[in-house]
Amino acid sequence: MTVAGIDWAPRPIGIEGDRERLSFIDGDVPLYPLPEWVWDDSVIGQCARRLRELHDASIGFGLDGAIWQSRAKVPAEVICHNDFAPHNLAFNGVAFVGAIDFDMCSPGPRLWDIAYLATRIVPLTGSTPDNAPGIHDARRRVELILRAYGSNATWNDVLRVAIVRLIDLAEISTEKAVELGKPHLRDEAEAYERDAQFLRTLRDAKGE
Template structure:
């Protein structure tokens, strides 16, 4: 029987409250929940130990997931957060998630967010350091799968690149001299994922992702009145401008 106490609020949860109860995590459910739980079961069947397991629904109507123990990557010291080994492991894990999700592409399931063509896999849609869990310097988990939906491999990979290479404006503590130049880190990320793709194409898709994310975040800010979301949307737009310029210079150079 599940412990149905209110629990302790966890950080994050920009969409909905997330709480920890013992060794479980509780969060709101919706029409998308059965699809997400089936996806988590597919990850388990594929031998992916880094994702939560779905344990059902509690009496309060919240989904019950196993708690992935460790530290959120963004809460670690910069040398650990921007570790090249973690970058490589994150890309390899994303590839495994995508490969395990391929059978879901042909299923007509209700997902929480919209699909993005070309549909190849089920995207996590928020693969980023704030959803990655580490222990003793090693990547051990990825959480917050509730925003998953069909899309291309590159849609997910480009956002991971934006966040972990990093190209995001608020990449606190990142030092190219210690952590590697962005161009080298992007090359490592793409190689670790394992599908050859031009690096400027990764950045081009990242721009599309940021344009959509800025609009989505503006809507969330209007719904919630949260000033921090307004600031986030503005940052995404500034980052998109910089990445467009970077792609443009790359194209003109060759």
């Protein structure tokens, strides 16, 4: 990424034992419950533009023999971050300064990351924080993401992929709950499933 011109992601410094050392991203990462400024239109635009930069920088990356922690998706247009959302982004005030947690990257379609970002920052969820925009503003905010990213995708496309994305997350969380012995991941899986059902209802109500 550094060679491709991405200067806002951690750079590898070296290996110490079985751990990789990375450069530090100096900024504030918003924690849940997300602060009100996260919902600002300017933040949405910055995040979408940076996601486009990240995707474009990954084109041409050699995939032969690569091993990914996260399942690859098709079409493999770019390398997806797979968790590009406010809780993995650093800011100085409302200015984007960097992204972290690239360990779950894997090949996939651009819309896979775009739709997930939308679920978190629009947000496209069944229940929203009191300080977040309501679902009545969701379409405008999704279209803001698409314009800032430079995508030809539509509101319908984002809803369709977001539903698939949330179901995928629910399945992964259920698997990890058993594999890692962490029952709380089942609660996360149920939350993803509820949000997916909410988006189905939203889509069907609009006849889309």
